Amino acid sequence: MSEQNQQHEHEHHIVSPGIYVVILLALLVGTAATVAASYIDLGEWHIAPGLTLFWNPVVALAIATTKAMLVVLFFMHAKYSTRLTKLTVASGVFLFLVLIGMTMADYFSRAWGRW
Amino acid sequence: MSDSTAISNSAAPEVHHEHPPYQRHHFESVEQQADTTNFAMWLFLLTEVMFFGGLFTAYLIMRNWYYPAFVEGSHQLSIFWGTANTAVLIASSFTMAMSVWSAETRRKGALLLCLGLTLVFGFTFLGIKGIEWHEKWEKHHIPGPSFSVQSFVNPASDPEVYKEYHDQPLAPDMAQKTQEYFFLYFAMTGMHALHMVIGVGILIFMIFRARGGAYTTGHVTFVENFGLYWHFVDIIWIYLFALLYLISRH
Numbered sequence: 001m002s003e004q005n006q007q008h009e010h011e012h013h014i015v016s017p018g019i020y021v022v023i024l025l026a027l028l029v030g031t032a033a034t035v036a037a038s039y040i041d042l043g044e045w046h047i048a049p050g051l052t053l054f055w056n057p058v059v060a061l062a063i064a065t066t067k068a069m070l071v072v073l074f075f076m077h078a079k080y081s082t083r084l085t086k087l088t089v090a091s092g093v094f095l096f097l098v099l100i101g102m103t104m105a106d107y108f109s110r111a112w113g114r115w
Numbered sequence: 116m117s118d119s120t121a122i123s124n125s126a127a128p129e130v131h132h133e134h135p136p137y138q139r140h141h142f143e144s145v146e147q148q149a150d151t152t153n154f155a156m157w158l159f160l161l162t163e164v165m166f167f168g169g170l171f172t173a174y175l176i177m178r179n180w181y182y183p184a185f186v187e188g189s190h191q192l193s194i195f196w197g198t199a200n201t202a203v204l205i206a207s208s209f210t211m212a213m214s215v216w217s218a219e220t221r222r223k224g225a226l227l228l229c230l231g232l233t234l235v236f237g238f239t240f241l242g243i244k245g246i247e248w249h250e251k252w253e254k255h256h257i258p259g260p261s262f263s264v265q266s267f268v269n270p271a272s273d274p275e276v277y278k279e280y281h282d283q284p285l286a287p288d289m290a291q292k293t294q295e296y297f298f299l300y301f302a303m304t305g306m307h308a309l310h311m312v313i314g315v316g317i318l319i320f321m322i323f324r325a326r327g328g329a330y331t332t333g334h335v336t337f338v339e340n341f342g343l344y345w346h347f348v349d350i351i352w353i354y355l356f357a358l359l360y361l362i363s364r365h
Binding site: 041060088 | 149150157160161164165175179198201202213220339347354356357358364
């Protein structure tokens, strides 16, 4: 983003009701999709002996994350906010993933191979 | 970037220049005040992410540990009520977003309508949650001394759930671990509901203030930042719905 654009970045941006309606419909469709997907057995992927990935939770969390991103970007105006806010949101997601990732890495590797 | 703007504008700091009544004295401009409070609100939400993150991590590990108990425990939840509540909360997020728009465009009537609808949806959500919790109470599925493993050691004794899932009986020790599931269920939905109750309280306060025209004269920060809080609570529910209700159906 150029310097000129940054100058205008923090001017108050009003998001139009049309966008809110589109996001509302997208969120409701996402809810219907995730409920429908939970009724179908999506199978599993045997990555290695003792390590299996089930697709149902993966799909449910992917849809939930898509919905959450729509809420953050449009309802919470992150798309239209200052770089500082964008950085704050991104660092929050990153820190959350680090905490979960590190905890799970430790948890799953404690008894590695001794199942 | 807003810092550098602030410095370049403060050439004559000793002069008390004109400003709107809602601008605090220690802010250089209304924009700076709005940016600062917005930043602070996001920082608060990050602490909330850490708080709920701990619960989510506990759920992830416990579910991995006592997988059969967590699957059969989650079969006790009603997909119908869960889906209905998700729709109610998404609708409330929409009316909240519309509240912010009404305040920004200085429409007092629309603001009151949207805040009122958000409040109604908030109460609806809590009411449905109450119905679900009451059912757990009746079936002795609240962890503690009066917890009953009947539905898990003998699934056929719980015909309503059995006809849908045909669960296998759990061994008594694993059946006890369904308490772990319900403990996390009540901890997570309970903390979420507490956030809703706080939100509903602030909404009532805002409706009283909005009636006096507090948010429709150009100062929308409070409505905006409350909106951030309300949407955040919505996001938490989106994940709770997926994790507690949906992922254990297969």
